[in-house]
Amino acid sequence: MSTAPPPIDNHVDLLVLGAGMAGLSAAAKAASEGANVVLVEKGPAIGGSAAYAGYIWTAPSFQVMRDVNPNGDPVLGRRVVDGYGAALEWVRSLGVHVADPVTVLGYGRGCRTDVANYLLACERLVRERGELLLGCTAQRLLVQDGAVLGAVLRSESGKERVIGATSTLLATGGFGGDPELRAQYIHPLARELPLRANVYSTGDGMRLARAAGAAFGPPNAGFYGHLIPSRVSYKNPHEFVDLTFYHSEHGVLLNLDGRRFCDETIGDHLNTLHVLDQPEARALLVTDQRVHEGWMLRPYVEGAEPIDKFQLAYKRGARAAVAADIEEFEALPEEWGYPDEAARDTLLEFNRQCQTGSLTPGRKLDAEPLVTAPYYVIEVIPAITYTFSGLTIDEQARVLREDGSPIPGLLAAGGDAGGVFHRAYAGGLASALVFGLQAAVTATAPLAAVS
Numbered sequence: 001m002s003t004a005p006p007p008i009d010n011h012v013d014l015l016v017l018g019a020g021m022a023g024l025s026a027a028a029k030a031a032s033e034g035a036n037v038v039l040v041e042k043g044p045a046i047g048g049s050a051a052y053a054g055y056i057w058t059a060p061s062f063q064v065m066r067d068v069n070p071n072g073d074p075v076l077g078r079r080v081v082d083g084y085g086a087a088l089e090w091v092r093s094l095g096v097h098v099a100d101p102v103t104v105l106g107y108g109r110g111c112r113t114d115v116a117n118y119l120l121a122c123e124r125l126v127r128e129r130g131e132l133l134l135g136c137t138a139q140r141l142l143v144q145d146g147a148v149l150g151a152v153l154r155s156e157s158g159k160e161r162v163i164g165a166t167s168t169l170l171a172t173g174g175f176g177g178d179p180e181l182r183a184q185y186i187h188p189l190a191r192e193l194p195l196r197a198n199v200y201s202t203g204d205g206m207r208l209a210r211a212a213g214a215a216f217g218p219p220n221a222g223f224y225g226h227l228i229p230s231r232v233s234y235k236n237p238h239e240f241v242d243l244t245f246y247h248s249e250h251g252v253l254l255n256l257d258g259r260r261f262c263d264e265t266i267g268d269h270l271n272t273l274h275v276l277d278q279p280e281a282r283a284l285l286v287t288d289q290r291v292h293e294g295w296m297l298r299p300y301v302e303g304a305e306p307i308d309k310f311q312l313a314y315k316r317g318a319r320a321a322v323a324a325d326i327e328e329f330e331a332l333p334e335e336w337g338y339p340d341e342a343a344r345d346t347l348l349e350f351n352r353q354c355q356t357g358s359l360t361p362g363r364k365l366d367a368e369p370l371v372t373a374p375y376y377v378i379e380v381i382p383a384i385t386y387t388f389s390g391l392t393i394d395e396q397a398r399v400l401r402e403d404g405s406p407i408p409g410l411l412a413a414g415g416d417a418g419g420v421f422h423r424a425y426a427g428g429l430a431s432a433l434v435f436g437l438q439a440a441v442t443a444t445a446p447l448a449a450v451s
Contacts, residue, residue, distance in 0.1 A: 006142075007162065008150065009162050009163065010164070011150070012035075012037060012166075013030065013166050013447060014030045014037045014166070014440070015150055015151060015168045016038070016171060017169065018172040018205065018414070018416070019039055019040075019043075019123075019132070019134075020046075020049060020432065021050035021115075021414060021433055021436060022171035022413035022416075022436035023039060023048075023172075023436065024122035025436035027440075029437050029440035029441075030440040031125050031126055031129040032129070033440070033447070035444050037126060037131070038130060038132075038163055039130065039132045040136050040137075040151075041132070041133065042135070042136065042172065043135070043198070044135055046132075048198045048201065048414075049173060049197040049198040049385065049386070050119060051115070051119065052197075052238065052241075054304075055102075055429070056088065056098075056427070056433060057108045057109060057111070057427045058080050058109075058426050059080075060107075060109040061081065062078050062082070065078070065080070067107075068426055069426055070424070071423065071424070073420060073422075076393070076395060076417075077420060077426075078395075079438070080426070080435075087430070087433045087434050090437060091118050095117075096118040097113070098113050099111050099112040099113070102301060102302040103302070104301055104427075105267060105269070136155050137153065138151040138153055138154075139152045140211065141168065142164065143211075143212050146407065148165075148168050148212055150165040151165070166446065167409055167442070168411065169412065169413060169439045169443070170205035170411065170413075171414045171436065172201060173201030174201050174206075174386065174387035174414070175201065175202060175415075176384050177197070177198065177199050178203045181202075181206075185219075186223055186276075186384075189276060190223075190276060192281075193281070194233075194381070194383040195383065195384055196225065196234075196383040197240075197384065205416035206391060209412065209416075213401050214400070214401065215400050215401055215402045215404075216389065216390065217418055218418060218419060219389065221387075221389040221422045222423040223273075223387050224269055225272040225384040225386070226246060226268050226385070227248050227271055227275065227380040227381065227382060227383070228380060229316070229378055229379065229380060231318055231319055231379070242307060242312060243309065244268075244383075245285060245380055247268070247287065247295040248264060248380065249264055249265050249271065249366070250264075250366050251285050251286055251370070252264065252286045252347065252370060253271060253274070253380075254284040254338065254347075255279060255283050258338055259342070260350065260361055261283075263362055263364055265365035266364060267425075269425050275382050281382060282379055284338055285380045286347060286370065287376045288375050289374060290372040291376075292376055310378060314378075319333075319378065320379075322376055322377070324375075325373050326344055326348060326351075328375075329344035330344055332377075347370065350369070351369035351370060351371060354368065354369035386415055386425075388422060390417045391412040391418055393418075395438070396442045397413050397417070397435050397439040398442065411439040411442060412435075413435035413436045413438070413439050414432035417431075
C-alpha cells in the first residue's frame with residue numbers, strides 16, 4: 001500500500017494507540033526520555049485490563065519459560081524473562097510500591113504491585129510532557145511506500161485529526177472483546193465466552209496493522225482465562241477474581257457425558273482451554289471438603305484475600321449443589337443435562353485409580369482421591385482474559401510482514417502482539433510491561449542517536 005498521506009495536523013515522535021499496561025508504559029517511558037508523545041485511548045479512562053490486576057509476574061528463568069510454554073516464540077519469551085527485572089525497577093522509579101517476590105501458579109515468580117498507582121503515574125507523565133486523548137479511535141494508519149507514518153484519529157464527537165508519527169505503537173489489548181474474532185481465531189464456541197477483561201479490546205490494533213501488511217498469528221494459540229460459574233453474570237469488572245475458580249486444578253472436571261477429559265492439575269488457566277473443547281463448552285467441577293478447605297479457602301497467591309467462592313456463586317444463582325456422598329450424584333438435577341449414573345461411576349473410578357496409581361487421564365500435581373465428604377458440585381465455563389494470537393513482532397517490538405521484514409514505523413505490544421505464549425501462560429502483564437518499555441526504547445533510539 002502506498003498512498004499520499006492526508007494533511008498532517010501535527011507530528012510526534014511516538015503515537016501510542018491504547019492506554020493499558022503496554023501503551024501507558026511505552027508512552028510514559030518515551031516521554032521521560034524527551035520524546036514528543038500522543039497517547040490515544042478508545043475508552044473513557046486509562047488502564048485497560050491492567051486496571052483489574054495486582055501481580056506482575058513471569059517465569060523465573062528462561063528454562064522455566066520453555067518448560068511451561070514450549071510452543072511460544074523462544075526469542076520473545078527470553079525477552080520477557082530477561083527484561084522483567086529492569087521493568088520492575090522502572091515501576092519502582094515512579095514511586096510505586098512493589099512487594100517482595102512470591103510464587104504464582106506454582107512455577108512463576110512475581111510481585112504484588114500497586115498497579116493502579118503505576119497507571120496513574122504513567123498518566124501524569126504523559127499529560128505533563130505529551131498529550132492524552134480519551135474516547136478517541138484510530139480510523140486507519142497512514143502508510144506510504146510500505147512505512148507507517150502515523151494515523152487518522154476520530155473523537156467521540158466525530159472530529160478527525162491526523163497525527164504524523166515517526167513510530168506508531170499498537171497496544172489496544174488484543175481481540176478478546178470481539179465475539180466474531182474469538183470464534184474465528186480461538187474456537188467457534190468462544191463466540192459466547194464471558195469476558196473477564198477490558199471490553200474495549202476488540203481487535204482494533206490487529207485490523208489496522210493487517211491493512212498495512214502485517215503478519216498475524218500463530219494459529220490455534222488459545223487464550224489466557226479462568227473457569228467461572230455458569231449462569232452468573234458479572235455485575236462489575238472487579239468481581240473477576242471473586243468468581244474465578246482457580247482451585248479447579250485440585251478437583252475433577254466432568255463433561256456432558258459424565259467423563260473426565262484432561263489432567264486438571266496442570267492449572268485452572270489451562271482447564272479453560274480443555275473445557276472449551278468439550279460439548280457446549282461447559283463442565284461440572286467436583287471437589288470434596290479437603291479441596292474446599294485446603295485450596296479454595298486459602299489464598300491462591302500469597303497476599304490475596306480468600307473468600308468462599310462456592311457460596312458466593314451459589315447465592316448468585318449458579319448451578320451448584322452439595323452432596324453428602326458420591327452416591328448422591330445419582331440425583332443430579334435433570335435440567336443440568338449431565339448423566340447422573342455416569343458421573344457417579346466416573347468419580348468412584350477416579351478414586352479407585354488414585355489408589356492404584358493408574359489414573360486416565362493422568363494427574364501430574366495432585367493425585368489425591370476425593371473421599372472427604374461433603375462434595376461440592378458446580379457447573380463452570382471458560383472466561384477469557386487475554387488472547388494469545390496477535391501481530392508478529394520481533395524482540396524490539398517491531399511489527400513484521402509475512403516475509404519476516406519489519407514494517408518501518410510500526411510497533412506492537414501487549415495483547416496486540418502474538419507469539420509470546422501458545423496455549424500456555426507465564427504473565428501477560430509482565431509481557432505487556434516489558435514490550436511496552438521496549439517499544440519506547442525502539443521509538444526513542446533515533447532521538448538518542450541525534451543527541
